[in-house]
Amino acid sequence: MIDACDLAPEFIRAIAPYVPGKPASELAREMGLDPAGIVKLASNENPLGASPAALAAMQAALDDIGRYPDGNGFALKQAIAAHFGVGLDRIVLGNGSNDVLELVGRTFLVPGTSAVYSRHAFAVYMLTVQAIGATHLETPAQDFGHDLDAMADAIRDDTRIVFVANPNNPTGTFLPGPAIEAFLARVPSRVIVVLDEAYTEYLPDADRYDAVAWLARFPNLVISRTFSKAYGLAGLRVGFALAHPDVADLMNRVRQPFNVNSVAQAGAVAALHDTAFVARSRALNSAGLAQVIDGVTRLGLQHVPSRGNFVLVRVGAADSVYRKLLQRGVIVRPVAAYHLPEWLRVSIGLPEENARFLDALTEVLGGADPRATAVAPPVAHGAA
Ligand SMILES: *Cc1c(COP(=O)(O)O)cnc(C)c1O
Numbered sequence: 574m575i576d577a578c579d580l581a582p583e584f585i586r587a588i589a590p591y592v593p594g595k596p597a598s599e600l601a602r603e604m605g606l607d608p609a610g611i612v613k614l615a616s617n618e619n620p621l622g623a624s625p626a627a628l629a630a631m632q633a634a635l636d637d638i639g640r641y642p643d644g645n646g647f648a649l650k651q652a653i654a655a656h657f658g659v660g661l662d663r664i665v666l667g668n669g670s671n672d673v674l675e676l677v678g679r680t681f682l683v684p685g686t687s688a689v690y691s692r693h694a695f696a697v698y699m700l701t702v703q704a705i706g707a708t709h710l711e712t713p714a715q716d717f718g719h720d721l722d723a724m725a726d727a728i729r730d731d732t733r734i735v736f737v738a739n740p741n742n743p744t745g746t747f748l749p750g751p752a753i754e755a756f757l758a759r760v761p762s763r764v765i766v767v768l769d770e771a772y773t774e775y776l777p778d779a780d781r782y783d784a785v786a787w788l789a790r791f792p793n794l795v796i797s798r799t800f801s802k803a804y805g806l807a808g809l810r811v812g813f814a815l816a817h818p819d820v821a822d823l824m825n826r827v828r829q830p831f832n833v834n835s836v837a838q839a840g841a842v843a844a845l846h847d848t849a850f851v852a853r854s855r856a857l858n859s860a861g862l863a864q865v866i867d868g869v870t871r872l873g874l875q876h877v878p879s880r881g882n883f884v885l886v887r888v889g890a891a892d893s894v895y896r897k898l899l900q901r902g903v904i905v906r907p908v909a910a911y912h913l914p915e916w917l918r919v920s921i922g923l924p925e926e927n928a929r930f931l932d933a934l935t936e937v938l939g940g941a942d943p944r945a946t947a948v949a950p951p952v953a954h955g956a957a
Pocket residue numbers: 617668669670671672695738740741742769771798799800801802807810811812
């Protein structure tokens with residue numbers, strides 16, 4: 574390493590780079606495949622793409638692209654305020670919700686303080702804490718999900734933030750609303766609780782809870798939301814936090830003034846209003862999730878019950894299965910970095926994309942054609 578890099582803080586040099594899902598264009602290049610024939614189920618993206626209303630709004634916003642965006646994001650904040658019934662002073666806009674997560678970290682952490690998160694939790698929590706040189710306290714998982722009691726017990730005097738993902742990525746695990754509410758009541762008010770609800774729009778009715786209503790009772794609660802998943806705008810980079818006005822004020826001071834660009838602000842406003850698109854995304858996802866779970870179960874594979882737009886499947890030699898799927902033009906996500914070396918995470922796509930994945934997986938595992946075993950009685954599944 575060059576001298577300057579040798580002098581970078583040890584905690585920066587210790588960071589393991591985040592490995593995103595492989596882009597379809599990269600696989601096409603590497604394997605000489607037709608990009609149009611590649612199925613990417615690796616980054617929990619919305620297979621419907623973006624809402625047409627959002628696309629039209631973004632197109633219109635281009636007319637003004639020579640100007641700086643509204644640094645205060647007034648129109649988007651107004652739309653969010655109306656949608657969630659909160660004041661403008663409770664909103665912090667982010668360049669994706671990853672930006673929001675980092676803003677919370679940079680607002681409340683310094684070296685010598687600590688943050689708590691669960692094993693198998695979303696990687697950005699660890700990255701955020703590491704980049705600041707604060708201490709990360711990882712608690713053991715419970716059935717692949719968060720153990721909220723262990724997380725509350727892990728809080729020390731120097732703890733400033735606890736990160737909770739609900740549902741969590743990459744596990745898809747879910748904590749019922751009342752459990753989170755009880756957890757909030759247990760956590761000291763001097764500790765910020767980040768409740769990352771990136772997949773909340775996908776929850777079935779029976780699992781829905783209203784974290785926004787808790788803001789009035791828990792001033793240390795920071796809710797993180799994104800336009801990247803059910804709203805179909807992952808490439809646009811927009812997310813936001815809802816928090817106590819004092820917390821939002823501090824985060825907005827740390828935030829770069831133009832962190833959300835003008836096209837993104839316009840697209841997000843239109844996406845928020847297009848509730849039919851979100852409903853369509855949700856219905857497509859629940860059918861696709863059932864399709865994929867049915868398919869992997871027929872192959873005799875274990876999965877972790879998921880409330881997200883993805884599911885963890887236990888395939889054994891995950892790295893080898895991953896590479897064989899790539900050869901068949903199907904991109905999924907290895908999760909060894911999450912301490913899950915035998916598992917692959919597959920995002921839910923269109924019905925035909927899910928079928929492509931299941932066909933390729935069947936081939937790779939040397940099992941029968943899933944369509945051929947579709948009529949087999951359940952007892953036969955484990956043998957596939
Ligand atoms: C995908 C995801 C996000 C969203 O990230 P963006 O930066 O908004 O695209 C946040 N949290 C979790 C747990 C996720 O899986």
